[in-house]
Amino acid sequence: NAGVTQTPKFQVLKTGQSMTLQCAQDMNHNSMYWYRQDPGMGLRLIYYSASEGTTDKGEVPNGYNVSRLNKREFSLRLESAAPSQTSVYFCASSEARTLGPHQYFGAGTRLSVL
Amino acid sequence: AQKITQTQPGMFVQEKEAVTLDCTYDTSDPSYGLFWYKQPSSGEMIFLIYQGSYDQQNATEGRYSLNFQKARKSANLVISASQLGDSAMYFCAMREALHNAGNNRKLIWGLGTSLAVNP
Numbered sequence: 001n002a003g004v005t006q007t008p009k010f011q012v013l014k015t016g017q018s019m020t021l022q023c024a025q026d027m028n029h030n031s032m033y034w035y036r037q038d039p040g041m042g043l044r045l046i047y048y049s050a051s052e053g054t055t056d057k058g059e060v061p062n063g064y065n066v067s068r069l070n071k072r073e074f075s076l077r078l079e080s081a082a083p084s085q086t087s088v089y090f091c092a093s094s095e096a097r098t099l100g101p102h103q104y105f106g107a108g109t110r111l112s113v114l
Numbered sequence: 115a116q117k118i119t120q121t122q123p124g125m126f127v128q129e130k131e132a133v134t135l136d137c138t139y140d141t142s143d144p145s146y147g148l149f150w151y152k153q154p155s156s157g158e159m160i161f162l163i164y165q166g167s168y169d170q171q172n173a174t175e176g177r178y179s180l181n182f183q184k185a186r187k188s189a190n191l192v193i194s195a196s197q198l199g200d201s202a203m204y205f206c207a208m209r210e211a212l213h214n215a216g217n218n219r220k221l222i223w224g225l226g227t228s229l230a231v232n233p
Contacts, residue, residue, distance in 0.1 A: 033220075042205065042225040058220070088165060090159065102149055103221060105159035 003028050006091050006106035011019040013081045015112045021076040021109050023091030033058075033103065034066060034073035043090065049074055059093050081113040117205055118224035121202065123142040125229045126192065126198045135191040135227045136182065137206035145211035149221065154202040162204075165189055193229075201231045 004025045013019055025032065034046040034057075045058030049068040063085060065077045074093075078085060088110050092103040119138045127133035139148065150162040165173045165180045179188040191198055191217040206224040 040225065043223045045220060048220060088157065092159075100147055100164055102151075102161040102164060104161070108157050 005108040025093040029093040032091040034076045035090045120224040122227045132194045147209045148189045149207040151205045171226040196231045
């Protein structure tokens with residue numbers, strides 16, 4: 001099984017450029033999540049989607065937009081990248097009908113904004 | 115206020131010894147789940163172990179066990195017989211039941227503990 005697939009793995013942007021991070025899962029999970037990870041700050045939730053057709057803001061949504069294209073895919077868009085968005089981005093998914101199921105993570109995208 | 119606290123930014127352990135990584139949590143929800151993840155230097159997030167608040171026994175998965183002390187609100191990860199490959203960041207996370215609407219079941223994360231295993 002592929003699990004959670006994120007693309008691209010690495011990206012360098014100039015300030016003001018836009019890009020979309022793609023995420024797809026093949027586990028038929030309802031819930032999907034986008035995190036950013038910065039040194040010393042752990043994982044911070046950007047946006048999440050509890051189920052197909054719904055999205056909600058997490059802790060740090062400013063500067064980002066998301067689309068839950070279908071049950072499999074959840075994309076994260078930076079409309080006008082800023083150096084503060086330099087980070088490692090993780091997509092995750094889970095079957096979240098009960099407390100127990102853990103989140104499965106993609107391999108991450110290392111984004112640098114110059 | 116921090117809901118998940120990992121007080122040890124860094125830990126060292128000798129190969130083949132056991133090590134305990136601390137995690138304390140804060141919740142008023144009677145129903146919750148606790149998770150530990152490992153993040154090696156390669157960057158991927160690997161699920162290790164889960165403990166439910168109503169589980170009677172401490173969770174174990176191979177060399178990993180969770181020392182769950184509900185009254186103290188602690189969920190420490192114990193790694194027995196440390197191996198060089200255990201060197202990584204370790205994150206504790208919590209999922210609450212009542213404080214999450216619908217099915218979103220977000221995870222609340224600690225800041226992590228960096229473990230180095232010495233040969």
